[in-house]
Amino acid sequence: MIDISYGDTAADIERKLFASWAAKGTQPAAPVPAAPANLEGRIRAAYAKLRNHCEWVSLAAIRAEIADVARADQDAALRRLAGAVDADLIPENNQKALTAEDRAAALRVGDQPKHYLAIGLR
Known part of the structure; x- marks a missing residue:
C-alpha cells in the first residue's frame, strides 16, 4: 500500500x-509511460518530442x-490548439516541396491547408 496525499501529481504517485x-x-516488466490526459496535451507532447531545434513541426x-x-x-484537437495564444498553424x-504524406496530413482551415505547427513562438 502506498501513501497518496491530496495534491500529489501523477508523477508523484508513480x-x-x-x-x-x-x-x-x-516491479512490472516495463513501466507504463505517462500520457497527457487530453489530446491537446498529447499533441503538445508530440511537438516537444519532434521539435529537435526546429520551430515548425509537420x-x-x-x-x-x-x-x-x-x-x-x-x-478537432488541432483546431482547438490553433486557437490557443501560444500555437500557430x-x-x-512551396507547394511543390510537399509530399503526398504532407498533403494528406494537412488541416484545412478556411480555404487553406495548413502543414506545420509551432508552439511557444509568440
Whole structure:
C-alpha cells in the first residue's frame, strides 16, 4: 500500500508506486509511460518530442505520433490548439516541396491547408 496525499501529481504517485514495488522486490516488466490526459496535451507532447531545434513541426509527423486517434478527433484537437495564444498553424509556401504524406496530413482551415505547427513562438 502506498501513501497518496491530496495534491500529489501523477508523477508523484508513480514514483511512490515504483518505490513500493522496488521495496518488495516486484516491479512490472516495463513501466507504463505517462500520457497527457487530453489530446491537446498529447499533441503538445508530440511537438516537444519532434521539435529537435526546429520551430515548425509537420502535421504529418504530429499525426504519426497520435495515429491511435481518429482523424476527426485529431482535426478537432488541432483546431482547438490553433486557437490557443501560444500555437500557430501555417501552410507550406512551396507547394511543390510537399509530399503526398504532407498533403494528406494537412488541416484545412478556411480555404487553406495548413502543414506545420509551432508552439511557444509568440
